[in-house]
Amino acid sequence: MADNKTKATNANIDDYVASRADTQQQADCQQLMSLFQRVVGQPGKMWGPSIVGYGVYRYTYESGRTGEAPLTGFAIRGRELVVYIDADSDQQAKLLSRLGKHKMGKACLYFKRLADLDPSVFEQLVANSVAQIRERYGEEAFVPIQWMGTYRAMAGHRVEMDVLIKGHSNQPVGITMPFAELGLHFVFAILFAIHAVRTRQPMYWLLILLVFPLLGSLVYFLAVYVPNSRLERGAMKVVASAVKAIDPKREVRDARVALEESPTAQNQMRLASALLEAGDAAAAATEYEKCLRGPFASDGEIRFGAAKAFVECNRFAEAIRYLEPLRQEQPNFRPEVISILTARALAGTGLHEEARQEFDSAVAKFGSYGALAEYAIWSYAIGDKANAERLVPELDKVASRWNSLSRELNEPVARRLAAARTLAAKPV
Numbered sequence: 001m002a003d004n005k006t007k008a009t010n011a012n013i014d015d016y017v018a019s020r021a022d023t024q025q026q027a028d029c030q031q032l033m034s035l036f037q038r039v040v041g042q043p044g045k046m047w048g049p050s051i052v053g054y055g056v057y058r059y060t061y062e063s064g065r066t067g068e069a070p071l072t073g074f075a076i077r078g079r080e081l082v083v084y085i086d087a088d089s090d091q092q093a094k095l096l097s098r099l100g101k102h103k104m105g106k107a108c109l110y111f112k113r114l115a116d117l118d119p120s121v122f123e124q125l126v127a128n129s130v131a132q133i134r135e136r137y138g139e140e141a142f143v144p145i146q147w148m149g150t151y152r153a154m155a156g157h158r159v160e161m162d163v164l165i166k167g168h169s170n171q172p173v174g175i176t177m178p179f180a181e182l183g184l185h186f187v188f189a190i191l192f193a194i195h196a197v198r199t200r201q202p203m204y205w206l207l208i209l210l211v212f213p214l215l216g217s218l219v220y221f222l223a224v225y226v227p228n229s230r231l232e233r234g235a236m237k238v239v240a241s242a243v244k245a246i247d248p249k250r251e252v253r254d255a256r257v258a259l260e261e262s263p264t265a266q267n268q269m270r271l272a273s274a275l276l277e278a279g280d281a282a283a284a285a286t287e288y289e290k291c292l293r294g295p296f297a298s299d300g301e302i303r304f305g306a307a308k309a310f311v312e313c314n315r316f317a318e319a320i321r322y323l324e325p326l327r328q329e330q331p332n333f334r335p336e337v338i339s340i341l342t343a344r345a346l347a348g349t350g351l352h353e354e355a356r357q358e359f360d361s362a363v364a365k366f367g368s369y370g371a372l373a374e375y376a377i378w379s380y381a382i383g384d385k386a387n388a389e390r391l392v393p394e395l396d397k398v399a400s401r402w403n404s405l406s407r408e409l410n411e412p413v414a415r416r417l418a419a420a421r422t423l424a425a426k427p428v
Contacts, residue, residue, distance in 0.1 A: 011046035020076040085129035101332040189213035281312035300333040316348030380420040
């Protein structure tokens, strides 16, 4: 039976990226690594000589052949990046239609740079793919741990056990050890040993856990389990939210310092984005315009940021001044969000019929929660409650399919929609 040649290795990911990627690709790879670790909840590993994989699952073909593969990952292929995802569903197909400039193979998503893709749609694609694979194949590959032999009662209730562990090389490693009073600390050690094998930790953890079950479990819990756990990621989100609530201008200050120390276009964009996130849309618009005065005058991401800032500070005509040429020159650049933003800008200038047409077009093309919600919010605002209520069943239908990540991504617009519905329900 043929063996899977692409296996996890201990090769260094940074070395791989540095040897294959140009400057732009290196920046994109860093973003990909951050996204994949956030979605999968595990650090990356090299699979074979050229794939950076995250997580692992075990598959079995009808022929009986079995193997392991990463849940998701990426590779550098010349001038293109390829991301490995499962896109075989209607929901994934709809997301791909909104993603931006890309090519899709059987399970390979090809693109030249992340800036050509809609970031929220891309993250949703990856999250859906990981969820689908986990549902189909189960959680990360279970590498069996077999207990061989029997408990042998010794004097004074001393217990001895023969252990056979199949490690990453699938070669058995025999360990015979005595344990006094088979207690909870030993149970925890076994559970952590299983976790170590399933998540492909270095094999020395098994020896530590089985020779020193109490101390080893405590060290493993603090050094390995907590940093990679959902609890840790959730706690980090809570901490980040608390820091933002206590000091909402911190990122703005940090961005200003970075710009003063190194006045690059990237730091100028960082400051503009931080100002917009902090609610100072007018200042953000000014910073975005500064970015557009140099060699980045035609950069789609900067023009989009400027248009968004102008919409948020109610300078709608200036937003349209950036949106119209952006759509003409880069029709595949974030088409959904550009369409929604254009509709909002048209509505702001009083061109309600044109805005309605744009909203209708966005809903027909993309059918996303964002398009439906923005259309409903605008309808409530102009007093067209009937149209808004017409959209509610579809909104509820889309929301019913959300996973936790989708709910988090759509939370801001969902909150605005709830506020619009509450306001519309109040008697005039």
